[in-house]
Amino acid sequence: MDLGLDGRTALVTGGGGRIGGEDCRILAAEGAEVVALDVNLGAAENVVEEIEADGGTAHAVECDLTDRADVEDTIAALEAETGGIDVLVNNAGMVDARDRIEEFDDEIWDRDISVNLTGAYNVTRAVYPNMKERGWGRIINMSSMAGWQGGFGQASYAATKAALIGFGKTLALEGAQHGVTSNIIAPSIVVGQLADLPIDQLETVDEHFARIAKATPMRRLGTEADVANLVAYLASEQADYITGQVVGVTGGIDLFSF
Structure with missing residues (x-):
């Protein structure tokens, strides 16, 4: 399936991290010009080097999402260079x-309020007007299962991830008549290569991870690619009629099971 991302510019906040980096790599593989935006420029540059080595187009940009003036100046410069941000992935947290x-x-x-929630607000507010003016845009907020169901000992994380759901749905309502969709992804735990381990082997590495895997109907934990593949689809032309939705990437752990 052609996702129609050729010629699109995608900005991923936290683009130097595990999930954000994979978002960048998969979006670039689908033809998007990617901006890996991160407060850690070195981490973003590492992701960009990988993308360019695979033949993709990407840029590493340093920005502090909690500094509204920095965000506004950064987005203005990017829009002048690229013609506008088509896809925004609010991943940093x-x-x-x-x-x-x-x-x-x-x-x-x-x-956590400043980074996870206000940071997403700052960059979205800077990017949205140009999307609206051009009549096309994709906004994807990275929430979490903790935003749906709470997280023991995670008051700030769960609260901000729940708020991103309300924020994303509001953006969907406001953007619906202007060609701008907004959706929310809610992953369960994402552990990279550890997801490939059988549960008995995972127990020797991390008992907490193993306990979660046992409670997951698919009997494994998530990978960064599980999340990033959905990001690419929601960013695509094919997802034109999908907006305001919270989509879990959970292996079914949110289901009631015996």
């Missing part, structure tokens, strides 16, 4: 907070 609410660090809460 912090996921390291682990404390019960009575012990939660206020600074970590503020940091």
